[in-house]
Amino acid sequence: xxxxxxxxxxxxxxxxxxxxxxxxxxxxxxxxxxxxxxxxxxxxxxxxxxxxxxxxxxxxxxxxxxxxxxxxxxxxxx
Amino acid sequence: xxxxxxxxxxxxxxxxxxxxxxxxxxxxxxxxxxxxxxxxxxxxxxxxxxxxxxxxxxxxxxxxxxxxxxxxxxxxxxxxxxxxxxxxxxxxxxxxxxxxxxxxxxxxxxxxxxxxxxxxxxxxxxxxxxxxxxxxxxxxxxxxxxxxxxxxxxxxxxxxxxxxxxxxxxxxxxxxxxxxxxxxxxxxxxxxxxxxxxxxxxxxxxxxxxxxxxxxxxxxxxxxxxxxxxxxxxxxxxxxxxxxxxxxxxxxxxxxxxxxxxxxxxxxxxxxxxxxxxxxxxxxxxxxxxxxxxxxxxxxxxxxxxx
Numbered sequence: 511x512x513x514x515x516x517x518x519x520x521x522x523x524x525x526x527x528x529x530x531x532x533x534x535x536x537x538x539x540x541x542x543x544x545x546x547x548x549x550x551x552x553x554x555x556x557x558x559x560x561x562x563x564x565x566x567x568x569x570x571x572x573x574x575x576x577x578x579x580x581x582x583x584x585x586x587x588x
Numbered sequence: 589x590x591x592x593x594x595x596x597x598x599x600x601x602x603x604x605x606x607x608x609x610x611x612x613x614x615x616x617x618x619x620x621x622x623x624x625x626x627x628x629x630x631x632x633x634x635x636x637x638x639x640x641x642x643x644x645x646x647x648x649x650x651x652x653x654x655x656x657x658x659x660x661x662x663x664x665x666x667x668x669x670x671x672x673x674x675x676x677x678x679x680x681x682x683x684x685x686x687x688x689x690x691x692x693x694x695x696x697x698x699x700x701x702x703x704x705x706x707x708x709x710x711x712x713x714x715x716x717x718x719x720x721x722x723x724x725x726x727x728x729x730x731x732x733x734x735x736x737x738x739x740x741x742x743x744x745x746x747x748x749x750x751x752x753x754x755x756x757x758x759x760x761x762x763x764x765x766x767x768x769x770x771x772x773x774x775x776x777x778x779x780x781x782x783x784x785x786x787x788x789x790x791x792x793x794x795x796x797x798x799x800x801x802x803x804x805x806x807x808x809x810x811x812x813x814x815x816x817x818x819x820x821x822x823x824x825x826x827x828x829x830x831x832x833x834x835x836x837x838x839x840x841x842x843x844x845x846x847x848x849x850x851x852x853x854x855x856x857x858x859x860x861x862x863x864x865x866x867x868x869x870x871x872x873x874x875x876x877x878x879x880x881x882x883x884x885x886x887x888x889x890x891x892x893x894x895x
Contacts, residue, residue: 548616550623550829553793569790 516585523558538578590712591759595865596649597751600630613740625828629747629853632730637671639681641750642726662693662723664711666703666857669733701824701881703857705889723755729856736784747853751861759894766889767807774884801838807888819872821845824879825859
């Protein structure tokens with residue numbers, strides 16, 4: 511998968527699942543908490559990321575993936 | 589044909605203010621209100637037992653009419669938090685409390701949030717097989733007895749309640765079909781550890797969103813129906829966020845699937861009959877119920893108006 515495709519998946523999933531969130535380049539390295547993703551949203555985001563990218567994210571790994579770019583990197587590395 | 593004739597419930601008057609409780613835990617009030625979706629949590633008092641709550645639910649049923657104690661020939665209680673640790677079975681305690689005749693079958697069912705859908709099938713089948721005519725199916729699972737007071741995830745979620753469903757040979761609804769599933773390998777998501785409830789919220793959430801919509805779809809297909817054919821979906825009221833997303837992923841229009849847990853919280857096996865009680869007089873043609881939780885166990889059934 512190309513990086514652009516992984517970025518597109520992450521942005522779409524975040525905007526679909528988090529009310530009023532509009533993603534931009536400068537938010538890709540902010541923490542999920544800082545861009546308004548709460549603990550329940552995270553569960554939904556991780557579920558959708560797995561379904562759309564085909565990668566498996568364990569509970570422990572999900573806790574580590576705390577910025578959009580970390581999720582992108584994880585998708586590309588798995 | 590046996591089925592559901594009527595439903596009644598008992599919601600304890602004593603209630604915890606969940607926003608005040610959120611403050612105590614340092615939780616965000618908006619999160620509790622909009623995501624968990626619970627403002628009040630009913631709690632049985634120290635001196636209120638499962639049997640007491642079930643008797644109160646029965647009194648509510650009696651006030652609706654059509655129940656004669658001497659006619660009751662079957663009584664079933666669904667709980668995983670019984671009085672006296674389940675010995676004797678709580679249906680026997682309730683049998684005495686209600687003053688029922690000796691010729692009455694009584695037994696308990698140990699299931700959690702799937703318990704209502706399972707229990708309806710169990711009591712209907714048992715009664716049908718043995719020529720019984722009028723039965724009482726109670727649900728009462730006071731999780732307040734096993735909550736860890738330091739665990740905000742469960743303390744902000746679960747409420748106490750009891751319900752009773754009158755099963756009879758002159759029903760308003762009869763079962764059209766059902767599906768039952770279990771994944772014991774996932775049981776650690778919700779279990780009692782050292783006497784206290786332990787919940788892996790993420791595992792429960794993933795289970796609800798992934799498996800419940802599949803079972804609903806499978807049930808509809810088995811009955812040659814689709815979502816549009818069903819008038820009302822009564823889903824276990826786990827939490828607002830989990831429900832909203834389960835409903836969305838099942839492709840159910842939101843106006844067909846009520847979310848009403850702000851005044852009760854998650855009442856385990858009582859959540860579906862509490863919803864049903866409010867709607868049974870409106871008599872929609874086809875109702876799909878789905879309960880899911882501890883086990884992991886999930887069950888869905890379609891009930892149709894008895895013509």
